[in-house]
Amino acid sequence: VYTVRQLVQAMDAEDMHYPLHLGVTEAGAGEDGRIKSAVGIGTLLAEGLGDTIRVSLSEAPEAEIPVAKRSVELAGRYPAEAGPLHYSRRHPDAGQPVVVTSAAEIPDGWTMVEAEQTIPDSPQPLVVHWRYSGGDLADFILEASVALGRWLLDGIADGLWIEAPNLDPAAVERYSYDLLQATRARMSKTEYISCPTCGRTLFDMPATLARIKEATAHLSHLKIGVMGCVVNGPGEMADADYGYVGAGRGSVSLYKGQICIEKNIPEAEAVNRLVALIKDSGDWVEPGC
Numbered sequence: 001v002y003t004v005r006q007l008v009q010a011m012d013a014e015d016m017h018y019p020l021h022l023g024v025t026e027a028g029a030g031e032d033g034r035i036k037s038a039v040g041i042g043t044l045l046a047e048g049l050g051d052t053i054r055v056s057l058s059e060a061p062e063a064e065i066p067v068a069k070r071s072v073e074l075a076g077r078y079p080a081e082a083g084p085l086h087y088s089r090r091h092p093d094a095g096q097p098v099v100v101t102s103a104a105e106i107p108d109g110w111t112m113v114e115a116e117q118t119i120p121d122s123p124q125p126l127v128v129h130w131r132y133s134g135g136d137l138a139d140f141i142l143e144a145s146v147a148l149g150r151w152l153l154d155g156i157a158d159g160l161w162i163e164a165p166n167l168d169p170a171a172v173e174r175y176s177y178d179l180l181q182a183t184r185a186r187m188s189k190t191e192y193i194s195c196p197t198c199g200r201t202l203f204d205m206p207a208t209l210a211r212i213k214e215a216t217a218h219l220s221h222l223k224i225g226v227m228g229c230v231v232n233g234p235g236e237m238a239d240a241d242y243g244y245v246g247a248g249r250g251s252v253s254l255y256k257g258q259i260c261i262e263k264n265i266p267e268a269e270a271v272n273r274l275v276a277l278i279k280d281s282g283d284w285v286e287p288g289c
């Protein structure tokens with residue numbers, strides 16, 4: 001988001017006006033992939049930036065188009081002024097962002113603001129409130145991401161209050177924390193960075209990602225990259241703690257940070273070897289601990 005904003009400013013200064021392509025390449029799969037894509041792409045489209053888009057999911061390619069189309073529709077519903085060029089937490093003393101489920105849970109001295117409002121001129125911590133009247137969880141995830149993403153990406157909101165009376169409250173609360181995680185505002189579960197399928201991916205990305213999640217989903221303090229190849233993989237998972245990267249047909253390389261630790265491991269052994277690497281590095285905790 002900040003890169004695109006900065007690029008537009010630089011082009012304007014040079015009187016250059018090239019079309020912009022938007023996409024979150026390593027968004028992942030499932031709800032998390034949709035949240036990251038809708039937050040990033042939707043925020044920029046709402047600001048009037050972007051000429052072409054691609055939603056990239058670690059799923060079958062045909063799953064990407066409906067998400068892309070809906071994100072475009074929703075961005076038109078939530079127009080916004082151009083955002084800042086750098087992240088700055090609005091209220092640095094507010095602690096990590098909170099999730100509330102009613103007005104009574106808003107901390108004393110905090111201000112509530114509606115997601116459709118302009119940013120208020122207040123030094124107090126802000127809880128942004130948004131209400132969804134529909135009953136479709138998949139659509140809720142996309143619309144909430146577009147409506148609320150900019151508040152968290154730019155460090156404006158210190159808390160979230162989402163009302164969706166026609167949806168399961170537990171699902172709404174889970175989504176709220178997932179949105180905080182997608183915008184890097186608050187980590188609450190293992191973070192997976194994974195690319196879409198392409199011709200260079202020589203293993204079943206969705207199935208592999210599912211196996212890695214099954215083995216590591218309790219490691220909420222870690223970011224794990226699952227990338228199809230060495231061409232783009234190491235760069236796209238640059239902030240991951242560990243990486244599982246396709247090295248060729250039937251083989252995988254394992255990374256700790258940006259350092260390749262093991263090369264050309266047989267794919268059948270790779271998930272267990274990833275777990276062993278995490279354990280050997282001292283980052284493993286047992287489930288339930």
